[in-house]
Amino acid sequence: MDAHILTLLKREYPEVRGTALRHRNPVELLVATILSAQTTDVQVNKVTEKLFKKYRSAEDYAGADLEELRNDIRSVNFYRNKGRFIQECCRMILNDYGGSVPDSMEELVKLPGVNRKTANVVLTNAFGKVEGVVVDTHVMRVSRRLGLATESKREKIERELMNAFPREEWAILSDLLIAHGRRVCRARNPRCEECVLRERCLHYRKMRAEGKE
DNA sequence: CTCCCGATAT
DNA sequence: ATATCAGGAG
Incomplete structure (x- = not known):
């Protein structure tokens, strides 16, 4: 090296240590990281400040009206895809992972909208598990x-x-x-x-x- | 490789 | 006006 x-x-x-994406738990970091694709952290933090007051858990995203959720994240790009990803992620978290964000690379990349980059952000910064760069x-x-x-x-x-x-x-x-x-x-x-x-x-x-x- | 598709800097 | 921004899916 x-x-x-x-x-x-x-x-x-x-x-510098730590993401600039503001979050208080793994669900919030997962949502923020999905939103951050091709988007500055400043813009993401602006949106999540309001978003996290309205949606307090995976259940809230899973049960939300999709068009309403999309409207709540309208000021980030690709908001239609991202809204769907967030809702489907939360439904999978509830149905397949007992309500907790999975904490391994293998399971995280099964979530829609989550690839290695997003998974690495969540693993490193929410779980302290470093499986990649x-x-x-x-x-x-x-x-x-x-x-x-x-x-x-x-x-x-x-x-x-x-x-x-x-x-x-x-x-x-x-x-x-x-x-x-x-x-x-x-x-x-x-x-x-x-x-x-x-x-x-x-x-x-x-x-x-x-x-x- | 294409689509998604808003805000900001230059 | 347009390139670029903490990407991922089909």
């Missing part, structure tokens, strides 16, 4: 720019990162890469001048070699 990258990022973002678009972009990953599919990048770092660093690793992706290593106009990793970044060295920036 590249221990130095972790050291530099930990120094840069000492307070959270690979969102920030983690994908940053780890590819740095040269930590060469693949282009989520699952393959996750595997590369799992091989490159020990399990006890997986949770902090994804939090750090996400923070760095949001603040410095942005999709557009990355702030390479402010980046503490630029001397070990493939993307930066390539840009500099080509005379851009």
Whole structure:
């Protein structure tokens, strides 16, 4: 593993551990994470602040009128799919899992709207069970720019990162890469001048070699 | 690969 | 105007 990258990022973002998605229990985190697909956490937190007052349990989502639930999450994108996913997840949680959000990767990915990324968020942040690395678009972009990953599919990048770092660093690793992706290593106009990793970044060295920036 | 399909930054 | 945002399903 590249221990130095972790050291530099930990120094840069000492307070990052934990999701930025506000939640008080596994159901709330599951709902928030489903809503967060292709959506900023700021927007999700705005919606869930009201949502969690109206829907207090898996039963509330399961028994809700679907169109009403969709209307309650209207300001996030893909709200029609997400509304259906949330309701179906909660129905499965009640029918198949005794009312509790399952706490294993194997069971979580059976829920509609839940793949490895969402499952990893819930496992890591609600149950403290780290079964993989959270690979969102920030983690994908940053780890590819740095040269930590060469693949282009989520699952393959996750595997590369799992091989490159020990399990006890997986949770902090994804939090750090996400923070760095949001603040410095942005999709557009990355702030390479402010980046503490630029001397070990493939993307930066390539840009500099080509005379851009 | 296409569809889903709102808010925000540039 | 449009690219992009803590993706996943068919």
